[in-house]
Amino acid sequence: MTPDLFADQPAEPTTEILSEGALLLRQFATAKAQDLLSEIRQITAAAPMRHMKTPGGHTMSVAMSCCGSWGWVTDTRGYRYQAEDPCSGAPWPAMPSIFADLARSAACAAGYPDFTPNACLINCYEPGAKMGLHQDKDERDLSQPIVSVSLGLPQVFQFGGLTRSERPIKIPLGHGDVVVWGGPSRLRYHGVLTLKAGAHSLTGPRRYNLTFRCAR
Numbered sequence: 531m532t533p534d535l536f537a538d539q540p541a542e543p544t545t546e547i548l549s550e551g552a553l554l555l556r557q558f559a560t561a562k563a564q565d566l567l568s569e570i571r572q573i574t575a576a577a578p579m580r581h582m583k584t585p586g587g588h589t590m591s592v593a594m595s596c597c598g599s600w601g602w603v604t605d606t607r608g609y610r611y612q613a614e615d616p617c618s619g620a621p622w623p624a625m626p627s628i629f630a631d632l633a634r635s636a637a638c639a640a641g642y643p644d645f646t647p648n649a650c651l652i653n654c655y656e657p658g659a660k661m662g663l664h665q666d667k668d669e670r671d672l673s674q675p676i677v678s679v680s681l682g683l684p685q686v687f688q689f690g691g692l693t694r695s696e697r698p699i700k701i702p703l704g705h706g707d708v709v710v711w712g713g714p715s716r717l718r719y720h721g722v723l724t725l726k727a728g729a730h731s732l733t734g735p736r737r738y739n740l741t742f743r744c745a746r
C-alpha cells in the first residue's frame with residue numbers, strides 16, 4: 531500500500547494513550563464502516579432518530595436512537611436507561627452482532643477483556659449540533675468501560691478531567707476512530723464541539739457516534 535503523506539488521518543490503525551484507562555484506536559472501525567452504517571439504517575427504521583428533551587427543558591441538538599437490551603433516554607423526568615423506546619413503547623432493536631463484536635474487540639485491545647455491552651446509544655450530528663461537557667454516570671457498574679465509534683464527518687471532541695473546571699483538551703475524531711474509556715478515565719468530563727458543514731462519502735452531511743455501554 532502507498533502511504534499518503536498528505537492525508538489528515540493515518541491510513542493504518544494506530545493506538546494512542548489519551549490518559550490512564552483511555553485509549554484512542556484510530557481507524558479501528560474503518561473496514562467495518564459500511565456494514566455498521568447499514569445496521570444503523572435498519573435500527574433507525576424501527577426506532578427513529580429523535581431530539582430528546584433534557585430535564586432542564588432544552589431540546590438536544592444531537593438526534594439519538596438506541597439498540598440493545600437497554601436504551602438511554604432523557605425527558606423532563608430525568609436521564610435513565612429503559613428497555614422500551616418511549617416513542618413506540620416497543621423494546622429497542624436488538625444489538626447487531628457486528629456492533630457487539632466490534633465493541634468487544636476494541637475493549638479487549640484496550641485491556642478490558644470482559645466487556646459485554648448491553649446498550650448502544652446512536653448519536654447523529656448534523657451541522658450546528660454539539661454536546662456540552664458532561665460525565666457518563668447513569669450506568670450501574672462504573673468498572674465497565676465505554677467504547678465509542680465515530681463514523682462520517684470529523685468532529686472535535688473535548689476531553690476534560692474529573693471536575694468540570696479542568697480545562698478540556700481538543701481531539702479531532704474522524705471516520706472509523708474508536709475510543710475506549712475506562713478505569714480512572716471513566717468519569718472524565720467530555721463533550722463535542724459544534725459539527726461543521728461537510729460531506730462524507732458514506733454518511734453525507736452528518737456524523738454518527740456509537741457508544742457501547744454496560745447499562746445495568
Ligand code: MD3
Pocket residue numbers: 651653661666676678687709711715716717718719720721722739741
Ligand atoms: C469519556 N458522545 O454519548 S463519544 C455520549 O461524540 C457522548 O457523540 C460523544 O459523550 C459523541 O455520552 C462523545 C466519546 C466518549 C464517550 C463516553 C465517555 C468519551 C467519554 C465516557 C467517559 C469519558
Ligand code: FE
Pocket residue numbers: 664665666720
Ligand atoms: Fe458522554
